[in-house]
Amino acid sequence: MEKEKTNVDATATPLLDTIDSPADLRKLPAERLPQVCAELRSFLINSLSSHPGHFASSMGAVELTVALHYVFNTPYDRIVWDVGHQAYGHKILTGRRDSFITNRTLGGLSGFPSPKESEYDTFTAGHASNSISAGLGMAVAASIHKDEPHRNVVAVIGDASISGGLAFEGLNNAANSNSDLLIILNDNDMSIDRNVGSLNSYLAHLTSSKGYNDLRYGLAGILRRYNLITDTVKGRITRFNNSLKSLLNHEQNIFEGLNIRYFGPFDGNDVATVVKVLNDIKDFKGPRILHLRTVKGKGFLPAEKDPATWHAPGIFNPNTGERLVSSPEQPPKYQDIFGKTLVEIADSHPEVVGITAAMPSGTSMNRLAEKYPGRTFDVGISEGHAVTFAGGLAKDGIKPFVAIYSSFLQRAYSHIIHDVAIEGLPVTLCIDRAGLVGEDGPTHHGVFDLAYLRTIPGMTIAAPRNGDELRRLMYTSLTLEGPIAIRYPRGRAKATPSGTTDPVAIGRGERLKDGNDLAVLTIGTVADDAAEAIRRAEEGTGLSIAHYDMRFVKPIDSEILEEVASKNCPIITIEDGIADGGMGSAVLEWLADHINTGDSHGKAMPRVIRMGVPDRFIPQGTPAQLHKLCGYDTEGIYTTIKSVIK
Numbered sequence: 001m002e003k004e005k006t007n008v009d010a011t012a013t014p015l016l017d018t019i020d021s022p023a024d025l026r027k028l029p030a031e032r033l034p035q036v037c038a039e040l041r042s043f044l045i046n047s048l049s050s051h052p053g054h055f056a057s058s059m060g061a062v063e064l065t066v067a068l069h070y071v072f073n074t075p076y077d078r079i080v081w082d083v084g085h086q087a088y089g090h091k092i093l094t095g096r097r098d099s100f101i102t103n104r105t106l107g108g109l110s111g112f113p114s115p116k117e118s119e120y121d122t123f124t125a126g127h128a129s130n131s132i133s134a135g136l137g138m139a140v141a142a143s144i145h146k147d148e149p150h151r152n153v154v155a156v157i158g159d160a161s162i163s164g165g166l167a168f169e170g171l172n173n174a175a176n177s178n179s180d181l182l183i184i185l186n187d188n189d190m191s192i193d194r195n196v197g198s199l200n201s202y203l204a205h206l207t208s209s210k211g212y213n214d215l216r217y218g219l220a221g222i223l224r225r226y227n228l229i230t231d232t233v234k235g236r237i238t239r240f241n242n243s244l245k246s247l248l249n250h251e252q253n254i255f256e257g258l259n260i261r262y263f264g265p266f267d268g269n270d271v272a273t274v275v276k277v278l279n280d281i282k283d284f285k286g287p288r289i290l291h292l293r294t295v296k297g298k299g300f301l302p303a304e305k306d307p308a309t310w311h312a313p314g315i316f317n318p319n320t321g322e323r324l325v326s327s328p329e330q331p332p333k334y335q336d337i338f339g340k341t342l343v344e345i346a347d348s349h350p351e352v353v354g355i356t357a358a359m360p361s362g363t364s365m366n367r368l369a370e371k372y373p374g375r376t377f378d379v380g381i382s383e384g385h386a387v388t389f390a391g392g393l394a395k396d397g398i399k400p401f402v403a404i405y406s407s408f409l410q411r412a413y414s415h416i417i418h419d420v421a422i423e424g425l426p427v428t429l430c431i432d433r434a435g436l437v438g439e440d441g442p443t444h445h446g447v448f449d450l451a452y453l454r455t456i457p458g459m460t461i462a463a464p465r466n467g468d469e470l471r472r473l474m475y476t477s478l479t480l481e482g483p484i485a486i487r488y489p490r491g492r493a494k495a496t497p498s499g500t501t502d503p504v505a506i507g508r509g510e511r512l513k514d515g516n517d518l519a520v521l522t523i524g525t526v527a528d529d530a531a532e533a534i535r536r537a538e539e540g541t542g543l544s545i546a547h548y549d550m551r552f553v554k555p556i557d558s559e560i561l562e563e564v565a566s567k568n569c570p571i572i573t574i575e576d577g578i579a580d581g582g583m584g585s586a587v588l589e590w591l592a593d594h595i596n597t598g599d600s601h602g603k604a605m606p607r608v609i610r611m612g613v614p615d616r617f618i619p620q621g622t623p624a625q626l627h628k629l630c631g632y633d634t635e636g637i638y639t640t641i642k643s644v645i646k
Contacts, residue, residue: 013039013040013042013043014039015028015032015035015036015039016036016039016040016043016092016097017097019036019093019097020095020097021093021094021095022069022070022074022075022093022094022120025066025069025070025093026069026070028070030070030272030275033066033067033070033271033272033275034271034272036066037062037063037066037271038299040062040065040066040089040092040093041059041062041298041299041300043092043097043100044058044059044062044088044089044092045059045299045300045318046318047100047101047103048088049315049316049317049318050315051101051103051104051105052104052312052313052314052315053088053103053104053111053312053439054085054088054111054311054312055297055300055303055310055311055312055313056296056297056303056307056310056311056313057083057085057086057158057188057296057311058085058086058087058088058089059296059297059298059299059300059303060086060186060188060268060269060294060295060296060297060298060307061086061087061089061156061186061268061294062089062269062298062299063268063269063270063271063274063294064086064156064184064186064268064274064292064294065086065087065089065090065093066089066093066271067271067274067275067278068090068154068156068184068278069090069093069094070275071275071278071279071282072152072154072278072282073152074094074120075094075119075120075122076149076151077151077152077153077154078122078135078138078151078152078153078154079120079122079154079156080122080123080125080131080134080135080138080153080154080155080156081113081121081123081125081131081156082125082128082129082130082131082132082155082156082157082158082161083112083125083126083127083128083158083161084111084112084113084125084126085112085158085311086156086158086186087112087113087125088100088103090113090120091103091109091113091118094118094120094121095118095120096109096117096118104439104440104441104620105439105620105621106619106620106621106622106625106626106629107619107621108620110441110619110620111439111440111441111620112124112125112126112440112441112443113125122134122138123135123138124443125443126407126440126441126442126443126444127407127408127411127443128158128160128161128164128167128381129157129161129162129163129164129165129166129167129170129381130166130170131155131156131157131161131167131170132155132157132166132167132170132171132174132181132183133166133167133169133170133173134155135153135154135155135170135181135183136153136155136170136173136174136177136179136181138153139153139179139180139181140177140179142180143179143180150180150283152180152182152282153179153180153181153182154182154183154184155170155181155182155183155184156184156186157183157184157185157186158185158186158187158188159185159186159187159188160358160380160381161381162185163380163381163382164380164381164382165382165384165385171183171258171260172258174260174287175258175259175260175287176259177287178285178286179286179287180284180285180286180287181287181288182281182282182287182288182290183260183287183288183289183290184289184290184292185264185289185290185291185292186268186292186294187265187268187291187292187293187294188293188294188295188296188307259287260286260287260288260289261284261286261287261288261289262288262289262291263277263281263288263289263290263291264289264290264291264292264293265291265292265293266290266291266292266293267292267293268292268293268294269294269295269298274292277290278290296310297310300321301321302321303321308361309323330492331467331492331493331494331495331496332467332492332493332496332497333364333490333491333492333493334432334467334470334488334489334490334491334492334493335362335363335364335432335490336364336367337467337470337471337493337497338363338364338403338430338432338470338474338488339363339364339365339366339367339368340364340367341470341471341474341475342354342365342367342368342401342474343367343368343371343372344501345401345474345475345478346368346371346372346375349399349478351397351398351399352375352398352399352400352401352478353375353376353377353393353398353399353400353401354368354369354372354375354376354377354400354401354402354403355376355377355378355379355386355389355390355400355401355402355403356376356377356378356379356386356402356403356404357378357379357380357381357382357383357385357386357404357408358378358379358380358381358382359403359404359405359408359432360376360378362405362432363403363404363405363430363432364403365378365403377389383404383408383409383411383412383415384411384412384414384415385415386402386404386412387402387412387415387416387419387420387427387429388415388419388420390402390420390425390427391415391419391420391423391425391427392419394420394425394426394427395423395425399426399428399478400427400428401428401430401474401477402427402428402429402430403430403432404429404430404431404432405431405432405433405444405446406431406432406433406434406435406446406447406448406449406487407433407437407443407444407445407446407448409429409431409449410448410449410452413452416429416453416456416459416483417456420483421456421457421458421459421482421483424458424481424482424483425482425483426477426480426481426482426483427483427484428474428477428483428484428486429483429484429485429486430474430486430488431446431449431485431486431487431488432446432488432490433446433489433490434446434449434463434487434488434489434524434576434577435447435487435489435490435524435525435576435577435623436576436613436618436623436626436627436630437489437490437623438490438620438621438622438623438626439620439621439622440620441618441619441620442617442618442619442620445613445617445618446487446577447576447577447578447613447618448577448578449485449487449577450463450487450523450553450575450577450578450581450582450583451577451578451580451581451582451585452581453485453554454553454554454581454582454585454586455581458482458483459482459483459484459485459554460480460482460483460484460485460506460507460552460554460555461484461485461487461552461553461554462484462485462486462487462504462551462552462553463486463487463488463523463524463525463551463553464486464488464524464525464551465522465523465524465525465527465528465549465551466493466494466495466497466525467493467494467495467496467497468497468498468500469504469551470486470488470493470497471497471499471500471501472500472501472502472503472504473486473504474486475501475502475503476503476504476506479503480506487524488524488525489524489525489576489623490623491623494528504551506552506555507552507554507555507556507557507558508551508552508557508559509548509549509550509551509552509557509560510548510549510551511546511547511548511560511563512527512531512547512548512549513531513534513545513546513547514544514546515543515544515545515546515547516544516546516567516569517543517544517545517569517645518543518545518546518569518570518571518572518641518644518645519545519546519547519548519564519567519569519570519571519572520534520545520546520547520548520571520572520574520637520641521548521550521560521564521571521572521573521574521583521584521587522547522548522549522550522573522574522575523549523550523551523553523574523575523583524575524576525576526574526575526576526632527547527549529574529627529632529633529634529637530547530574530637531547532634532638533634533635533637533638533641534547534641536634536638537638537641537642537645543645545641545645546564546567548560548564550583553582553583553586554586556583556586556587556590558590558594561587561590561591561594562594564606565591565594565595565606568604568606569606570606570607570608570609570644570645571587571606571607571608571609572608572609572611572637572640572641572644573587573608573609573610573611573612574611574612574632574637575611575612576612576613576627576632577612577613578612578613578615579610579611579612579613579614579615580615582610582612583612584608584610584611584612585610587608587610588608588610591605591606591608592605607644609640609644611631611632611636611637611640612630612632613630614630614631618630
């Protein structure tokens with residue numbers, strides 16, 4: 001990137017330093033709020049330049065965040081954030097300014113809103129599209145409890161998140177309820193409607209003004225007393241009102257058919273406007289939608305120009321915007337191996353297409369899109385649809401590769417079963433970010449896929465231990481008539497792949513090392529840590545330890561398990577995933593079904609020690625820290641080996 005001066009004055013933050021809670025913010029006169037916003041941006045830039053996190057979204061939401069905490073009586077009033085990428089300013093204003101430096105670190109602040117961390121964080125916000133449903137639940141709860149004073153509930157959702165199916169389910173339910181839910185659409189990209197001319201601005205301000213709405217609700221009350229208006233008629237009037245505004249503005253929006261009052265769009269980066277509108281509409285009855293247009297990366301020129309790159313830019317120079325990039329000599333990331341291999345496959349297989357759910361660059365599906373745009377589909381934040389869409393393609397002879405992060409694929413579980421597995425359709429699920437992903441924490445760790453997929457009939461499940469095996473497994477998937485899931489971690493491979501395309505025999509692992517005192521069974525990239533631990537344990541001891549890469553969890557390699565059982569030695573299984581229900585459980589189940597049945601030479605049931613993620617949610621931290629925390633880093637494996645065969 002060419003160096004340039006940013007439009008930020010990274011100076012001290014004297015006013016922000018006096019705000020330890022929203023109550024302090026609300027003591028300020030409204031004319032001081034622009035200074036609060038400027039200082040909040042400076043704080044974010046300075047902090048995130050050296051302690052990386054999600055940058056552009058929170059920069060764009062500064063004015064909205066300040067206005068929300070200024071107008072509403074938080075934490076009594078509820079603010080429900082969607083995803084949480086935009087909530088860094090919220091954390092800073094709610095008593096976590098001094099500890100923000102620990103954001104996304106082991107033992108520090110979570111990178112997302114977490115009720116365990118603060119009473120201001122009303123709901124877990126790691127996956128998109130849940131804020132409307134959760135907020136509606138809170139609004140209904142307030143009504144049932146008859147909370148006094150009246151409790152406001154605000155759901156903040158982005159223009160990308162609102163494309164998710166759950167958001168529309170929540171909107172539909174909200175439209176048919178009488179709850180006082182305020183939905184704020186933070187629109188920083190997708191054009192739901194265009195802001196055209198002065199008439200639009202005039203009508204937007206008119207329909208949200210207190211005088212207009214006092215008159216409107218007074219008239220509605222009179223009509224209701226004389227039984228001249230019902231809830232059904234009220235819904236029709238609301239829809240007509242929204243449609244009339246669309247007609248007069250020469251524009252349409254997706255809310256005009258809902259029984260939800262729509263206000264906007266307004267400039268979401270003008271704090272005075274946002275405060276005024278929120279004050280005007282906060283006490284309205286019934287569900288409402290406030291549409292705010294914001295600029296992602298607002299206040300930092302490089303982020304405004306390239307918001308996608310600056311979503312999570314890593315370390316950067318706060319004065320020039322120059323990003324610290326990795327050395328090109330390093331081995332490629334697993335996602336890049338996937339992307340390059342997929343293009344190679346598509347070159348010779350015209351029936352191959354790629355599907356991703358709002359993560360084209362994150363999964364490297366953008367490589368296929370650049371060469372074959374007509375064969376690449378980004379379906380937005382709609383993982384369930386992505387899988388069912390792939391099933392429809394596969395039904396009629398297309399070979400879809402679906403690249404989705406492991407934790408996000410959880411939302412498509414029913415679709416995998418109903419729309420792919422039952423019919424045995426040849427869909428390849430490429431599961432990125434599998435295992436403990438690091439700083440994004442428990443909402444993003446991809447630790448459940450082996451366990452939740454293993455129970456599905458007809459599903460083939462594999463995990464490569466290196467880049468070469470990822471390539472081979474992708475080519476292997478072309479030979480299957482049914483579904484296959486290939487899971488691989490975030491981060492870099494140990495070495496650049498050789499370019500091999502040799503297929504892998506389905507359900508076959510590999511003996512990496514022979515031995516008789518202990519058998520270590522691994523799956524995926526944990527094989528490297530296990531190999532080093534075995535080397536250390538054998539060094540100078542005379543121990544003989546076997547090591548097997550199982551490669552497949554389903555079908556599991558029965559020949560390897562027969563061989564291991566015949567050794568009559570302890571077994572250690574290791575996986576970068578939840579231990580309950582994963583590969584270790586598959587080994588135990590096989591042994592229980594086959595030992596003393598004649599299949600394993602009548603040997604006694606061996607001792608099995610399962611290593612992996614324990615039965616709890618793991619916090620944020622670096623992958624190395626978290627592997628150590630869970631006990632399956634090199635040192636942890638070494639210690640376990642020594643304890644088993646001491």
